[in-house]
Amino acid sequence: MNELLTATATELAARIASREVSAVEVAQAHLARIAEVDEKVHAFLHVDTGGALAQARRVDAGEITGPLAGVPLALKDVIVTKGVPTTAGSRILEGWIPPYDATIVERMRAAGIVVLGKTNMDEFAMGSSTEHSAYGPSRNPWDLTRTPGGSGGGSSAAVASYQAPLGIGTDTGGSIRQPAAVTGTVGAKPTYGGVSRYGLIAFSSSLDQAGPCARTVLDAALLHEVIGGHDPRDSTSIDAPVPPVVEAARQADVTGMRIGVVTQFKGDGYQPGVLARFEESVALLEKLGASIEEVSCPHFDYALPAYYLIAPSEASSNLARYDAMRYGLRVGDDGDASAEEVMAATRDAGFGAEVKRRIILGTYALSAGYYDAYYGQAQKVRTLITRDFASAFERVDVLVSPTTPTTAFTLGERVDDPMAMYLADLCTIPSNLYGGPGLSVPCGLSDDGLPVGLQIMAPVQADDRMYRVAAAVEAALGSDKLLEKAPRL
Amino acid sequence: MTTAITRDDVAHLARLARIAMTDDELDALAAQLDVILGAVARVQEVAAADIPPTSHSLDLTNVYRPDELVPSLGAEAALAAAPAAEDGRFRVPRILDEEA
Numbered sequence: 001m002n003e004l005l006t007a008t009a010t011e012l013a014a015r016i017a018s019r020e021v022s023a024v025e026v027a028q029a030h031l032a033r034i035a036e037v038d039e040k041v042h043a044f045l046h047v048d049t050g051g052a053l054a055q056a057r058r059v060d061a062g063e064i065t066g067p068l069a070g071v072p073l074a075l076k077d078v079i080v081t082k083g084v085p086t087t088a089g090s091r092i093l094e095g096w097i098p099p100y101d102a103t104i105v106e107r108m109r110a111a112g113i114v115v116l117g118k119t120n121m122d123e124f125a126m127g128s129s130t131e132h133s134a135y136g137p138s139r140n141p142w143d144l145t146r147t148p149g150g151s152g153g154g155s156s157a158a159v160a161s162y163q164a165p166l167g168i169g170t171d172t173g174g175s176i177r178q179p180a181a182v183t184g185t186v187g188a189k190p191t192y193g194g195v196s197r198y199g200l201i202a203f204s205s206s207l208d209q210a211g212p213c214a215r216t217v218l219d220a221a222l223l224h225e226v227i228g229g230h231d232p233r234d235s236t237s238i239d240a241p242v243p244p245v246v247e248a249a250r251q252a253d254v255t256g257m258r259i260g261v262v263t264q265f266k267g268d269g270y271q272p273g274v275l276a277r278f279e280e281s282v283a284l285l286e287k288l289g290a291s292i293e294e295v296s297c298p299h300f301d302y303a304l305p306a307y308y309l310i311a312p313s314e315a316s317s318n319l320a321r322y323d324a325m326r327y328g329l330r331v332g333d334d335g336d337a338s339a340e341e342v343m344a345a346t347r348d349a350g351f352g353a354e355v356k357r358r359i360i361l362g363t364y365a366l367s368a369g370y371y372d373a374y375y376g377q378a379q380k381v382r383t384l385i386t387r388d389f390a391s392a393f394e395r396v397d398v399l400v401s402p403t404t405p406t407t408a409f410t411l412g413e414r415v416d417d418p419m420a421m422y423l424a425d426l427c428t429i430p431s432n433l434y435g436g437p438g439l440s441v442p443c444g445l446s447d448d449g450l451p452v453g454l455q456i457m458a459p460v461q462a463d464d465r466m467y468r469v470a471a472a473v474e475a476a477l478g479s480d481k482l483l484e485k486a487p488r489l
Numbered sequence: 490m491t492t493a494i495t496r497d498d499v500a501h502l503a504r505l506a507r508i509a510m511t512d513d514e515l516d517a518l519a520a521q522l523d524v525i526l527g528a529v530a531r532v533q534e535v536a537a538a539d540i541p542p543t544s545h546s547l548d549l550t551n552v553y554r555p556d557e558l559v560p561s562l563g564a565e566a567a568l569a570a571a572p573a574a575e576d577g578r579f580r581v582p583r584i585l586d587e588e589a
Contacts, residue, residue: 308528374529
């Protein structure tokens with residue numbers, strides 16, 4: 001394979017800066033790779049060849065410099081891009097051309113990052129396999145009959161199949177971390193409020209967070225630093241400096257760190273090969289100088305049910321904006337039908353089964369008579385989960401667990417069984433409810449030959465700690481080389 | 490508290506959510522929601538009577554910015570993606586009954 005494709009983002013940026021290779025050549029190599037393999041993988045919904053080459057030329061002209069200038073990136077289609085189609089994986093936004101850029105898109109452009117195109121996802125980020133995309137599923141480069149995870153499976157598949165060294169995902173319940181785990185890549189969900197949500201199409205506003213996907217921990221940290229930081233256009237954006245994630249990724253030293261193993265995340269439902277790689281990682285961290293203790297977080301057992309009340313409730317409200325009046329799909333407007341009839345017909349035609357399921361579930365949970373028993377109770381459980389994290393972080397610096405209970409599952413296996421699909425996010429959801437950061441780093445292959453992810457969870461605004469631990473694991477295991485074991489496409 | 494959810498309940502919720510579902514969709518959803526609600530109702534096992542609810546992980550109340558005029562999207566850009574527009578406005582289907 002062309003070595004411009006296998007190089008890390010850090011290496012590419014250095015070679016572009018030293019003029020050893022041009023940003024245009026790097027972009028062209030990746031566009032050619034997309035043309036060669038994406039028919040099999042289906043990572044991209046839209047490839048922006050013109051926009052990518054124009055940005056690469058600006059870098060080559062010396063107009064933009066920086067640690068990631070000229071590096072290509074795959075952007076999840078839930079982030080709005082001015083003049084470039086954005087669908088969020090939904091029929092209801094098919095053909096929509098946004099009139100503005102998300103803040104993170106502006107920041108990436110200013111940093112010289114070359115956006116190659118928009119990646120596939122479960123519709124409105126609701127799912128764990130990309131099978132709920134209105135445009136067909138993405139496939140896992142390790143085994144094309146399997147899912148690359150979801151909702152951000154397009155970005156994870158693109159990064160894992162060398163179509164881009166960097167990606168952007170969004171994580172409401174695990175949609176960056178679980179795809180990273182099952183594709184052998186790195187994915188980080190920053191602290192809630194750490195990266196602007198302006199221009200992120202809303203699913204569950206109190207949980208949604210954009211973050212980096214990459215093949216190495218340092219590359220992810222560099223991207224995190226570009227997109228992070230305060231944005232006055234997002235009122236929930238944290239007005240404080242980005243934690244020193246790049247420095248932490250370079251240090252890669254866990255000496256003296258206290259690491260907690262979550263008691264609740266093991267046992268039934270976990271694949272033995274996943275647990276074996278996890279336990280080896282914990283033993284490795286101890287060997288590298290960390291101290292290990294088991295930490296019980298009793299309310300984590302209720303995180304999944306609380307999440308499946310809170311997220312659909314917020315979604316039922318957020319998705320009310322798709323009303324067929326101002327943008328997006330409109331069906332049934334025959335001059336006779338009322339606005340309300342057109343709205344209902346459009347929402348039936350434009351939303352897929354999972355989105356409808358969650359809107360109806362959320363509408364139910366918020367109904368008079370059920371509110372206290374469902375949504376209200378879930379919010380109280382959210383408080384108790386936050387308290388579990390707070391007590392844990394009095395004793396340890398980070399918590400670790402498997403990222404997801406199994407390796408990549410087969411396409412079709414869970415699509416008709418919503419509860420089985422929801423279990424993929426069992427270990428990632430608590431961090432979203434609490435608001436703290438979480439990261440998945442590859443920690444080897446399971447018995448089935450598929451990648452396993454180690455999840456590291458840190459306190460709010462201590463994102464640097466998870467990069468430090470992940471970089472140490474990566475260096476010791478050589479997990480930045482794991483993808484070399486994937487079959488050739 | 491777990492209440493079995495009926496097909497009529499789902500039809501009512503679909504009307505509230507403005508989704509004109511087919512009979513097949515209502516049947517399928519009623520069965521699935523019953524299973525999902527049974528699973529999420531587990532939150533009710535937690536003793537939390539005295540626990541305050543969390544709606545949001547950040548301890549933020551009012552967030553202010555300077556009250557300054559900044560350019561916003563022009564009418565042309567705002568209407569560019571509209572399903573129908575007329576005279577610089579969104580054109581929508583009738584919102585009142587014929588006799589009104």
